[in-house]
Amino acid sequence: MQGPEQLAVSAAIKWLGPIVGVVMAALTSGAMTCGAMAKDTELDFYYPISVGGPIPKIIDGYVADFEKENPGITIKAIYAGTYEDTLVKALTAFKSGEPPDIAVLLTTDMFTLIDEDAIAPLDELLKTDADKAWAGSFYPVFMENSRTGGKTSDVKIWSIPFQRSTIVMYWNKDAFRAAGLDPDKAPDTWDELVADGGKLTKRDTAGNISQWAIEIPSTSAPHWLLQGLTIANNTRLVNQAGTETYFDKPAVIQALQFWVDLSRMDKIEPPGTIEWGTTPKDFFERKTAIMWTSTGNLTNVRSNAGFPFGVAMLPAHVGRGSPTGGGNFYLFKKMTDEKREAALKFVKWMTTPERAADWGIATGYIAVRPDAWETPTMKKYVADFPAALVARDELKYAVAELSTHDNERVTKALDDGIQAALIGTKTPEQAMRDAQRTAVRILRLYQ
Amino acid sequence: MCASQPIARELTDAAVASIRLAAHIHGWLLLLPAAVLLVVFTHYPAVATIIDSFFSTPKGSRSAVFIGLDNYQAMLDDPVFWRALGNNIVYAASVIPLTIALALAMAVWVNGKIAGRPLLRLSFFTPTVLPMIAVANIWLFFYSPGYGLLDQVLGLFGIATHNWLGNEHTALACLIAVAVWKDAGFFMIFYLAALQQMSPRLAEAAALEGASRWYFFRRVTFPLLMPTTLFVLINAIINSFRLVDHIVVMTQGGPDNSTALLLFYIYEVGFKFWDTAYAPTLTVALLTLLAILALGQFLILDRRIHYQ
Numbered sequence: 001m002q003g004p005e006q007l008a009v010s011a012a013i014k015w016l017g018p019i020v021g022v023v024m025a026a027l028t029s030g031a032m033t034c035g036a037m038a039k040d041t042e043l044d045f046y047y048p049i050s051v052g053g054p055i056p057k058i059i060d061g062y063v064a065d066f067e068k069e070n071p072g073i074t075i076k077a078i079y080a081g082t083y084e085d086t087l088v089k090a091l092t093a094f095k096s097g098e099p100p101d102i103a104v105l106l107t108t109d110m111f112t113l114i115d116e117d118a119i120a121p122l123d124e125l126l127k128t129d130a131d132k133a134w135a136g137s138f139y140p141v142f143m144e145n146s147r148t149g150g151k152t153s154d155v156k157i158w159s160i161p162f163q164r165s166t167i168v169m170y171w172n173k174d175a176f177r178a179a180g181l182d183p184d185k186a187p188d189t190w191d192e193l194v195a196d197g198g199k200l201t202k203r204d205t206a207g208n209i210s211q212w213a214i215e216i217p218s219t220s221a222p223h224w225l226l227q228g229l230t231i232a233n234n235t236r237l238v239n240q241a242g243t244e245t246y247f248d249k250p251a252v253i254q255a256l257q258f259w260v261d262l263s264r265m266d267k268i269e270p271p272g273t274i275e276w277g278t279t280p281k282d283f284f285e286r287k288t289a290i291m292w293t294s295t296g297n298l299t300n301v302r303s304n305a306g307f308p309f310g311v312a313m314l315p316a317h318v319g320r321g322s323p324t325g326g327g328n329f330y331l332f333k334k335m336t337d338e339k340r341e342a343a344l345k346f347v348k349w350m351t352t353p354e355r356a357a358d359w360g361i362a363t364g365y366i367a368v369r370p371d372a373w374e375t376p377t378m379k380k381y382v383a384d385f386p387a388a389l390v391a392r393d394e395l396k397y398a399v400a401e402l403s404t405h406d407n408e409r410v411t412k413a414l415d416d417g418i419q420a421a422l423i424g425t426k427t428p429e430q431a432m433r434d435a436q437r438t439a440v441r442i443l444r445l446y447q
Numbered sequence: 448m449c450a451s452q453p454i455a456r457e458l459t460d461a462a463v464a465s466i467r468l469a470a471h472i473h474g475w476l477l478l479l480p481a482a483v484l485l486v487v488f489t490h491y492p493a494v495a496t497i498i499d500s501f502f503s504t505p506k507g508s509r510s511a512v513f514i515g516l517d518n519y520q521a522m523l524d525d526p527v528f529w530r531a532l533g534n535n536i537v538y539a540a541s542v543i544p545l546t547i548a549l550a551l552a553m554a555v556w557v558n559g560k561i562a563g564r565p566l567l568r569l570s571f572f573t574p575t576v577l578p579m580i581a582v583a584n585i586w587l588f589f590y591s592p593g594y595g596l597l598d599q600v601l602g603l604f605g606i607a608t609h610n611w612l613g614n615e616h617t618a619l620a621c622l623i624a625v626a627v628w629k630d631a632g633f634f635m636i637f638y639l640a641a642l643q644q645m646s647p648r649l650a651e652a653a654a655l656e657g658a659s660r661w662y663f664f665r666r667v668t669f670p671l672l673m674p675t676t677l678f679v680l681i682n683a684i685i686n687s688f689r690l691v692d693h694i695v696v697m698t699q700g701g702p703d704n705s706t707a708l709l710l711f712y713i714y715e716v717g718f719k720f721w722d723t724a725y726a727p728t729l730t731v732a733l734l735t736l737l738a739i740l741a742l743g744q745f746l747i748l749d750r751r752i753h754y755q
Contacts (some may be wrong), residue, residue, distance in 0.1 A: 408720050416704060419703040423613070423705075
């Protein structure tokens with residue numbers, strides 16, 4: 001039986017139906033044309049890069065190949081800007097009920113995504129032995145940022161490594177030769193770095209510095225670079241559960257003191273904070289003889305450095321090592337089982353040894369699994385360009401990147417502290433104490 | 448006849464009522480498109496912002512609960528908020544007078560009869576046309592220590608290189624310079640338009656009386672430009688709280704929050720920390736500040752301005 005209201009509503013639908021239909025068609029004209037093939041599983045895939053340039057072309061190529069091999073699955077690649085923009089867009093979409101199905105986001109976003117209840121663990125999807133073998137095929141250190149118990153005690157897999165990096169040291173061989181140093185040997189310890197740095201810093205007659213020895217960038221994500229120093233000082237910044245930080249441990253303060261001293265005491269690094277974005281340019285312009293930056297810059301340096309350059313692991317102190325960095329694949333919740341299967345298929349396809357090798361060569365990211373380095377294309381590439389091997393070899397010493405609950409807020413507290421120490425408004429000790437106090441206050445909610 | 452009169456009156460009343468009603472509906476229908484846009488995009492978000500500021504941040508399965516003024520208490524205890532507010536006051540107090548003075552000077556200059564006037568006007572206006580993100584990326588390299596434009600020019604005079612954006616004493620000033628450079632050309636257009644409305648007889652009369660150019664500007668031109676100045680002033684104030692694109696590109700609020708402005712901090716809290724309760728709290732603070740400024744302008748300045 002229909003009441004009068006229902007009649008009115010159904011009349012309204014009759015009238016509005018075609019209009020809504022037309023509007024919907026206009027809004028989703030792209031999707032509608034695919035809809036003709038019926039029952040296609042369509043997946044939204046957010047990828048962190050701006051439209052244009054070589055990278056989207058490579059991704060488009062992968063997507064087209066995947067669709068050809070897997071009829072019935074359509075991947076809609078959406079280029080969403082920087083990592084930060086992509087997270088903003090993915091979470092905003094999630095909150096409005098239309099999350100992407102797959103996204104490449106920072107490995108350190110894991111706790112944020114878990115706390116927002118936006119992602120689900122992948123373990124129940126990995127049914128066959130082949131699936132489990134695949135999940136075990138990545139470098140273990142890359143998986144460290146994929147595993148946590150979240151709120152329960154049993155550890156689960158939440159993301160799959162894709163474009164991963166470490167920090168490496170690039171050096172200008174011409175500058176080393178001019179300073180009377182062996183151009184083929186980079187400083188291997190903190191002490192050697194300071195000693196070589198004294199020779200590499202060039203002053204003109206007026207006392208102005210025309211070439212600095214080293215630049216460690218300190219805007220954007222100084223906490224990442226600090227980990228290159230704390231790991232060498234054999235200390236960690238956070239526990240595996242992401243609930244406790246150790247910013248004020250003496251070894252951390254010592255590592256920051258070393259960084260501050262590079263500019264304040266040794267005078268081999270420019271004073272103040274150093275812009276992350278212009279550091280490679282400083283290196284190309286010979287303003288600095290050494291720079292620390294992501295392996296992801298390898299292809300950029302190779303094509304833009306107008307001089308012979310070398311790539312080395314970060315110098316050792318008590319220990320050696322670098323944090324990992326970069327982005328992983330995440331699968332969002334609220335997908336049908338059918339979609340989840342298709343999404344996993346795509347992620348598996350994107351991380352085969354051949355594709356991992358191809359992606360690493362095209363971008364400079366570290367191919368994420370050991371067997372990728374045994375493929376013929378990769379073997380040929382490293383034979384031509386041995387510098388590409390440095391990052392892989394550094395993985396032996398690499399440690400998972402700092403990641404906590406409320407990650408952005410905790411890392412901002414640390415970043416503010418590092419910058420305050422570098423510009424000299426606080427001592428390293430004071431800065432790290434303040435950062436730790438803030439972090440404890442923020443993480444109180446997650447104990 | 449007498450009997451029929453009340454009926455006629457009743458009819459007229461009904462007719463009048465229905466005409467009134469029709470007029471009402473007509474009026475509301477005309478208002479509807481604008482009203483819908485205003486409510487959806489202005490009034491509803493504003494009210495929702497104020498309501499959200501009294502609740503906690505929902506996270507995953509935890510939903511928001513009413514917590515009264517806790518967010519405001521947290522704001523008063525937040526050193527970054529005070530830093531951002533202080534920075535914003537310094538920023539506004541520098542950008543606004545500098546922009547207006549420069550805009551006025553440029554307008555007076557290109558209003559005169561000089562060679563290459565169209566080219567000059569164009570070049571003054573160009574920064575306005577460029578998107579702020581592009582401008583900020585260009586200026587990022589101007590400020591690069593060593594090979595940046597600024598250091599190269601200063602190097603000619605033997606001045607040592609500076610890490611302009613990496614030093615807490617110069618970083619905010621660098622951003623102020625970008626904002627002045629970007630907005631002055633835009634405000635120049637308004638001054639130029641006002642200057643061209645001004646009757647040439649005034650200048651002729653002043654010349655006959657033997658008034659100096661400075662005296663003429665101070666006692667005639669400037670007072671007559673006051674309505675334009677008020678308009679420009681309001682816009683400059685809004686811009687100094689509204690435009691933060693260059694901070695995102697150039698410093699991300701660093702080093703150690705020395706270039707964090709209020710809106711930038713709100714963005715950070717809202718879209719990096721996902722604190723959807725604290726961001727509205729900060730927004731309410733910013734709105735209150737802007738409302739006080741706007742009221743002050745209209746109540747105090749408006750009375751003292753001479754409209755032609």
